[in-house]
Amino acid sequence: MNIAKRLSSMLFAATLVATMAGCASTATKEGTGEFIDDTVITAKVKASIFNEPTLKASEINVETFKGDVQLSGFVADPADATKAADVARGVKGVVSVKNDVRVK
Secondary structure: OHHHHHHHHHHHHHHHHHHHHHOOOOOOOOOHHHHHHHHHHHHHHHHHHHHOHHHOOOEEEEEEEOOEEEEEEEEOOHHHHHHHHHHHHOOOOOOEEEEEEEEO
8 A cells, every 4th residue: 555655656746747847948949838928028019019109000020939029020211110129128028129120
């Protein structure tokens, strides 16, 4: 009986470790929690850009990976591209911004 308890405890611990390792992130892949965080950051950056009056009509795409935001798309003038990056940097959780926005 004692051996059965130990064996089941060890099996449970091994399963727990394997499950936790499966949720861990790597340099090229995100864990589940990071994916959710990045989704929230992306939504906040998109909302901030949309709420900026000078950028409303812009075609700006936002992607986030581990807090690093990448902006792409098109704007009417260079000042709008700079403004989009500044707006993105102001969002909580943004680690860095890569601005690939181009002028039409």
